[in-house]
Amino acid sequence: MSGEPEQARRLRSVPQDTASPTADELLSRVARGDEAAFATLYDSVAGRVLGLTRRVLRDPAQAEEVTQEVMVEVWRTAGRFDAGRGSASAWILTMAHRRAVDRVRSEQAHHNRARQVAATESHVPYDEVVEDVTARLEREQVRRCLGRLTPVQKEAVTLAYYGGHTYREVAEKLKAPLPTVKTRMRDGLIRMRDCLGIEMEGRA
């Protein structure tokens, strides 16, 4: 089901700029109580954590709350990160995504999901962040690989990830059977994985 690998050589996890410390290295310093390393780690991931939580929550104020919560949790639990099970940035972003969808789902239960749009944020002053070339290339790679999914795979994956929907909700929205939607999500992610060249140590 997977597409052809984009690169012959498989990369382990997210490619990193060799000049600056990787998120993994920073996180292991954070685990030893290094606040300066935490600040550097914050600078390298906060843009994605905030972007992701905004996309899922559709509310800038709540996204900031969740971002702060997640980053403090990263600091608190850094010692429990297990590099054998994935990269530091995936660990952080998984946590951020889970918190954002938990919040969306608990709010939906109370029928008061905020539906503000990001257009209201312009009065907030922002740090200038210079995006490095590596980050831009990585982003383009994600876009290209997402483009390799079939339209129905892409729809299922993005409704779940960016929309914060469960696969049952996705199935209802798409009027598709549950097993079909589960399969689209798995096949879509597998195809993306192969396109991005992600491979954990230990895969047969």
Place this chain on the structure above:
Amino acid sequence: MSADIHTLAGAYALNAVDELEGAAFERHLADCEPCRVEVAELRETAARLADETVVEATPPGLRERTLAQVARTPQLRSGVGGASAGRRAGRWRQLTVAAAAAILVAGGASAVTWTVSNDRVSDEQASSAQARQIAAVLDAPDARVFERSLEPGGAATVVVSRNRDRGVVLLRDLPEAGPGRIYELWLIRGSQPRKVGQLAEGVRASTTVIGPVAEAGTFGVSNEPAGGSAAPTQIVGTVELS
């Protein structure tokens, strides 16, 4: 385990499963090394989708607030166990103890009260997810409670919500299963048993979310060889769920 649950890997990696399914899938992962690798890779893949959302200018106030909070927040000590599997097992045990200590069953079909000791589980994401799954069953308006002593000793309490299609099984004070033997949990419909869980070797108490329960008439515990059995060979106790 079944191929069916394995197809949840994508939805699970996208956090697109509900809590009960997430718990069931995590139990599946505990027994399936290739599945853990696949899930880790799909998680890694899903996380890359966040690259698309990156905010290039983050609010300086957020950075200040976060760093200030970090400066006054103590860190958790890292786990004593080295291997991740050991740590995962540790979390599960911890919840089991907390939940077993805390579930109080009041007589009457709908009167179920429970608490889970929050300070013991709150810092464990996996555990709090489990606690919520248990809560979802115990808080269901149609939750019913069934209790029975088991033949060799110990007792089983089963809380069933037909609406939520899930149950919570609390086993306590089981005798040693014997060398190379374990306890397995079953739901029985007519005369057809379906395996819904198993305890690790040496484990004599547990809190387990089971399901689907809709059609099941009986819950059973059996004593089996450590590898597990396809069907129960030595039932040590049953609980009628009606």
